[in-house]
Amino acid sequence: MSATLSYIKKNSPIHKLTGSTKFIFFLVWSLAAMITYDTRVLVGMFLLGVVFFRMSKLTWKDIRFAVLFMVWLIALNLIALFLFSPEQGVGIYGTRTEIVHLFWRYSIIAEEMFYLFNFMMKYLAVIPAALLFILTTDPSEFAASLNKIGVSYKVGYSVAIALRYIPDIQRDFREISQAQQARGIDLSKKDKMVDRLKNSAAILFPLVLSSLDRIEVISNAMELRGFGKNKKRTWIVERPFKKADYVAIGIAVCAMVISMLFIFLNGGRFYNPFV
Amino acid sequence: MEKKSNITIKSIVAIGIGAALFFVAGRFIALPSPVPNTTMNIQYGILSVFSIIFGPFVGVLAGFIGHTLIDLTWGSPWWSWIIASAVFGLIVGLVKKKIDIENGVFGKKEIILFNVTQVIAHAICWIVIASVLDVVIYQEAFSKLVMQSLTAWALNSVTTGVVGTALLFAYAKTRTKAGSLQKED
Numbered sequence: 001m002s003a004t005l006s007y008i009k010k011n012s013p014i015h016k017l018t019g020s021t022k023f024i025f026f027l028v029w030s031l032a033a034m035i036t037y038d039t040r041v042l043v044g045m046f047l048l049g050v051v052f053f054r055m056s057k058l059t060w061k062d063i064r065f066a067v068l069f070m071v072w073l074i075a076l077n078l079i080a081l082f083l084f085s086p087e088q089g090v091g092i093y094g095t096r097t098e099i100v101h102l103f104w105r106y107s108i109i110a111e112e113m114f115y116l117f118n119f120m121m122k123y124l125a126v127i128p129a130a131l132l133f134i135l136t137t138d139p140s141e142f143a144a145s146l147n148k149i150g151v152s153y154k155v156g157y158s159v160a161i162a163l164r165y166i167p168d169i170q171r172d173f174r175e176i177s178q179a180q181q182a183r184g185i186d187l188s189k190k191d192k193m194v195d196r197l198k199n200s201a202a203i204l205f206p207l208v209l210s211s212l213d214r215i216e217v218i219s220n221a222m223e224l225r226g227f228g229k230n231k232k233r234t235w236i237v238e239r240p241f242k243k244a245d246y247v248a249i250g251i252a253v254c255a256m257v258i259s260m261l262f263i264f265l266n267g268g269r270f271y272n273p274f275v
Numbered sequence: 276m277e278k279k280s281n282i283t284i285k286s287i288v289a290i291g292i293g294a295a296l297f298f299v300a301g302r303f304i305a306l307p308s309p310v311p312n313t314t315m316n317i318q319y320g321i322l323s324v325f326s327i328i329f330g331p332f333v334g335v336l337a338g339f340i341g342h343t344l345i346d347l348t349w350g351s352p353w354w355s356w357i358i359a360s361a362v363f364g365l366i367v368g369l370v371k372k373k374i375d376i377e378n379g380v381f382g383k384k385e386i387i388l389f390n391v392t393q394v395i396a397h398a399i400c401w402i403v404i405a406s407v408l409d410v411v412i413y414q415e416a417f418s419k420l421v422m423q424s425l426t427a428w429a430l431n432s433v434t435t436g437v438v439g440t441a442l443l444f445a446y447a448k449t450r451t452k453a454g455s456l457q458k459e460d
Contacts, residue, residue, distance in 0.1 A: 006348070030352065034412050066348075080423070085416030092414065115414075122413065126352075134347050154287050155336065161291025162298070162340055169292075169299045201441065204304070208321060208442055209449065211296050212328070219288040227284055269414075 008135050013244060014056035019141030019237075020148040021245040026133040028252035032259040033125040038271040039114075041259050042121035048255075049128025056136055063131055074123050078116050082106075089115035095274045111274060118270075139163045144235035153233050161218070169211060176206050286329055290336045293325040297341025302348065319363060319431050320438025323393050326368035327376055327443060334364025355408030359400040366396035379455075381447035386440055393439060394432045401427040 009015070014022075033045060081088065089111035090096045097110040137145075143160035147153045181187065185199045222228075263269055301318040318341065326334030339361035346352040370392045374385045405427070406420045 030354075034354065037414065080419050081416050084419035084422065088414075088416045119413065119415075130347065130352065152282070154282050155290070158287050158290035158294070158336060159340055161288060162294035162344065165292055165295040166298055166344075169295050170303065173299055173303065200304075204317070204438065205442070205445055208296065208324065209445065211292050212446065215285065215288050215292050218292070219285040222284050222288065228282075228287075 006134070007138055008058065008062055009138075010057050010136070012055060012057040012136070014052065014132060015136045016242075017136075017245055017248055018239045018241060019137045019145035021241070021248050022133050022137050023142075023145045024149060025248050025252045026129050028249075028256050029129040030126045032252070032256040033122055035269065036259040036263060037118050037122070037269040038259070038262045038266060039118055039121065039273075040271060041255075041262050042118065042125045044258075045125040045255055046121060046128070048251075049125065049132075052132060053128045056132055058131075058135055062135060066131065067127070070123065070127060074120055078120060081116060081119065082112070086112060088112060092270055093272050093274045097274065114273070138237065141237045141239075144238045147233075147235065148238070154228060157227075165214070169207070172210060173203070173207055176210075177203050282332070286333050289325060289329045289333045290340065293322065293329075293333060293337030294340035294344065296321050296325075297337060298344045301341065301345045316431060317434055317438045319360075319393075319397070319435045320442065322360070322364050323367045323389075323435050323439040324442045324446065326364050327371055327374055327389065327439075328446065329368070330371045331365045331368030334368035335361045336364075338362075338364030355405050355412055358408060359405040362404055363396050363400045366399060367393055376443060376447055377450060379447045379450035379452040381443055386444075389440065389443065390436050393435045397428050397432045397435065401425075401431065 029045070029049075033042065036042065086106050087096075087109070089109060092115055093111040095111060099108045099110055099113075101107040140160070142163060143153070143156040146156035146159060177187070180199070180202045185202050187196060187199055187203075262271070266272070297318045300321050301316060304317060322334065322338050322341070325337050339357060342357045342360040343352055346357060367389075370388060373388055374381065376385075401424045406424045409415045409420055410417065
C-alpha cells in the first residue's frame with residue numbers, strides 16, 4: 001500500500017499548524033488556482049508551494065509515487081486536449097502564431113502550447129498544497145477541523161468514521177479475498193473473463209453486506225453513548241490557533257486576492273502575452 | 276428527543292462507511308473489463324446501493340467524501356468529477372421512497388426503476404455536470420469532453436447496472452418481507 005498517501009509524523013513548522021489551518025489553506029489555495037488562468041499567478045503559487053513543502057521536512061521519497069502518477073495523468077490530459085482540439089489556444093488568445101506544421105490539422109502553435117502550459121500549471125499550483133495537507137494532518141484532527149470551519153459536527157464525524165474504517169474495510173477485503181481463494185476461486189488472469197467477473201462478485205457481496213451490518217453495530221454503539229444529543233461538542237485533539245496559523249491563512253487569502261486582482265487587471269481569466 | 280429527519284445517527288454512520296467502501300472499491304478493487312488494461316469503476320454500483328437504502332442525504336455526502344478521499348490519496352482533487360459523484364448519489368437517492376428495499380421488495384418493477392434512474396443520473400453527472408464544470412474550471416476543449424463524458428457515462432452505467440442491481444437484489448433477500456409469516460394449519 002505504499003502507493004497510498006497518508007499522514008507522516010515529523011517535527012516541522014508545517015506539522016505544528018492546526019489541522020483547521022491546513023484545511024482552510026488547502027481549500028482557499030485550490031479555489032484561488034481554480035478561478036485564475038493567469039500564468040504568473042499560477043507559477044508563483046507553484047513556487048511558493050514548493051517552498052512550503054521544503055519547510056515541512058518531507059522528502060522526495062515520500063511523494064515520489066504520487067507525483068509521478070499525477071504527472072502521468074496530466075500528460076494524458078494534455079495529449080488528449082491537443083489531439084481533440086489542436087486550435088483551442090487560438091480561440092482563447094485570439095491570435096495564431098504557427099511555429100511548425102506537423103500533419104493534417106495538427107501544428108505546433110505558440111498559443112496552443114501556452115494554453116497547455118497553463119493547463120498544466122493549474123494542477124501543479126495545487127499539488128504541493130494538497131500533498132502538504134494530506135501528509136502533515138493527523139486524521140484524528142480532521143473532524144475537529146471541519147467542525148471549526150462551520151461544518152456540522154455530525155458530518156465531521158462521518159468523515160472521521162470514513163477515515164477510521166478504511167483500514168478495516170481494506171482488511172476485510174483482503175480476508176474475504178483470501179478465504180474465497182482458499183475455496184478455489186481464481187482471481188488471477190489465468191481464468192476466463194466471465195469467470196473472473198463472477199469470482200469478483202464472490203468477494204464484493206460479503207464485503208458490502210458485512211459493511212451494512214457494521215453500520216448497525218456502530219450506530220447502536222453511538223446511540224447508546226448518547227451521540228448527537230447536544231448541538232455542540234468538544235474535541236480532544238482540538239488546538240488553539242497560534243500566530244503561525246494566522247500567518248498561513250493570511251498567505252492563502254493573499255493568494256486568493258491576488259488571483260482575483262489579476263482577473264480584474266487582465267479583464268478576464270487569461271493572461272495574454274500575444275497582444 | 277429533537278431530531279432532524281435526515282441527520283439520524285444511522286445516516287451519519289452510513290455516510291462514513293459508504294465513503295470508506297467507495298474509497299476501498301475505487302482505489303483497490305479492480306474488476307477486469309473487456310478492454311485491455313482498463314478496469315471498471317464499481318464504486319458507483321456501491322454508492323447507488325447506499326443511496327437506495329439510506330436516501331439522497333447519505334448518497335450525496337458518501338459520494339463527495341469518498342471521491343475526495345480517493346483524489347487526495349492520488350495527490351490532487353479534481354473538483355468537477357467529485358461534484359459529479361456527489362450528485363450521482365443524490366439523484367439515485369431520490370427514488371428511495373419508491374423502492375421498499377427495507378421490506379425486501381425488489382422485483383421487476385423496482386429493478387427497471389432503479390436502472391432507468393441510474394442511467395439518467397449518470398447522464399446528468401458525466402455528460403452535463405462534469406463537462407460543464409470542466410469547461411468552467413479548466414477551460415478544456417469541448418470535443419475532448421464529449422468523448423470523455425460519453426465513455427464515462429457508458430462504462431459507469433453498465434457497471435452500476437450490473438453491480439448495483441445484483442447487490443440490491445442480494446440485500447433485499449436478507450430482509451424479511453412484511454407479512455411473510457403464515458399461520459400453519
